[in-house]
Amino acid sequence: MVSPTPSKHALASRLADFATVPEAIEYASRGETGLNFYSGKGELTEALPYAQMYEQGVALARKMLAKGLTKGDRVAIIAESDGDFMRAFTACQFAGLVPAPLPLPAAFGGKDAYIEHIRRMMQGADASAVLSPASLADWVKAAADGLDMKAVGTLSVFDDVDGAGIELPTVGPDDLCYLQFSSGSTRFPLGVAVTQRALMANAYAITHHGLKITAADRCVSWLPLYHDMGLVGFLLTPLVCQVSIDYLPTREFARRPLLWLNLITRNGGTLSYSPSFGYELAARRAETASTEGIDLSTWRGAGIGGDMVRPRVLRKFAETFAPRGFSAGALVPSYGMAEASLALSFAPLGVGLVTDRVDLDRLEGDAVAVPPGPQTEREREFVLNGPVLPGHQIEVRDPDGKVLGEKQVGRLFARGPSLMRDYFNRPEETAAVLSADGWLDTGDLGYICDGQIVITGRAKDLILVNGRNIWPQDLEWSAEHSIDSLRSGDVVAFSVDGDGGEQVVVLVQCRPTQEEARAALAAQVQGVLRAAHGLEVKVVLVPTHSLPQTSSGKLSRTKARQMLLAGEFGANAMLSA
Known part of the structure; x- marks a missing residue:
């Protein structure tokens, strides 16, 4: 019988203080924690301790290099929530290759649209190999048809490759860690190029300031691993802290959202994230399905990110699951994007939702967030997403580039050590959002309230x-x-x-x-x-x-x-x- 990896371990805890991900994986391999994969029935299908992930990843890295891949090559990987994705991602880290996680078919409305989309992503990454689960092998082969690839298929393409004696390259802080495709990219996918240094800077800020992760934490996630919140938030950040993680495939969450909460209950999960709609799905399902046995008292960081935070939805969730031990103070609104590795701000822990109620007519007409008054006819409530992480900066600017004061709505610009290097092989698109002095145009509109970031929407929308x-x-x-x-x-x-x-x-x-x-x-x-x-x-x-x-x-x-x-x-x- 498969048992999950433990939450606690004898290894001395090191919290994201590494120079690179390979260094962090090697350290985590000395302990007992790791990754755990569950089915849609809640069954543990595989436990992958970091020790095994390291051993198998290093062996696979040597085979990848023996196959003809060289340091810096991009490897597209269909991001299924399973052990093979983790082994492939780990192997890329040790081989000095650049993994580019690709999405699963769910959002693309059919085989042909999916094949066309991931083909564009492969081309955008200038990928030298593409790996997939067996269930999608034929589709991926079709997508890669005619492209110059050194390996196409499942991990079995490396079974007969002899990697013995292959020397692994040195991976440094300025080498690329991965490419993250923007979720909104369609016709011309943009690969966000994140260095080892930027990833570790963001993981350190998340760990020490945002979520204040400790050796006692355990993560639970249904988020897709091809999205920054899933990949960075619920693989790389826990990994560089030697924290165990429980995974539920995204498609299974959509079918059985309460299974997410059952996993938190079963293993004493402390940290888990979702966009607002995930909380809404779970609360809706609780109206018709039993919540007997659910205990959310260990869940100290119920994060919200990936989209606009919807206070009404979150209050409903907190009310619904309060009898099951959920604390409204556990809610943690946050703000970030793939171009900043992941996070730029977190609301203070233990406080829950804090909102700013404003006069909507003044907001729409004058671009200022002022409190409702006696003559106010329409109001709007916005969630405060916390102060910018230490070492990073946020400015709100008007259309002429002037920096605005508190409560003045404008376009948000960010700067700091977590920012992407560039959009891979797309200099014009990079120059359009990233200035020579390091300021990123986030594309978001918002304002500052009491020193915290408030998002009002996307500029393009x-x-x-x-x-x-x-x-x-x-x-x-x-x-x-x-x-x-x-x-x-x-x-x-x-x-x-x-x-x-x-x-x-x-x-x-x-x-x-x-x-x-x-x-x-x-x-x-x-x-x-x-x-x-x-x-x-x-x-x-x-x-x-x-x-x-x-x-x-x-x-x-x-x-x-x-x-x-x-x-x-x-x-x-x-x-x-």
């Missing part, structure tokens, strides 16, 4: 109507919260060019098929947005499961807009509702 700056998530959340038949992720808002200027379009996933019910839903959405935001919108009803997502599970407003304009929701879509 901002809707400008009659001098108002309207955040699409405000429209989306209003509809979803006000109409019982709508769920989180059912609504996407954006603007299109109309005869009289910008026209706001709201796509709504519609379950009813009767024309009367459909018309009623469209009218209801229009009424809610008219009342809550004083805005006239065109509602377009679309089939369920038709709104596009990025590979990390976020709704893609840009892709949805493109699909609408291309007629992919039907020839009459722009005329309906």
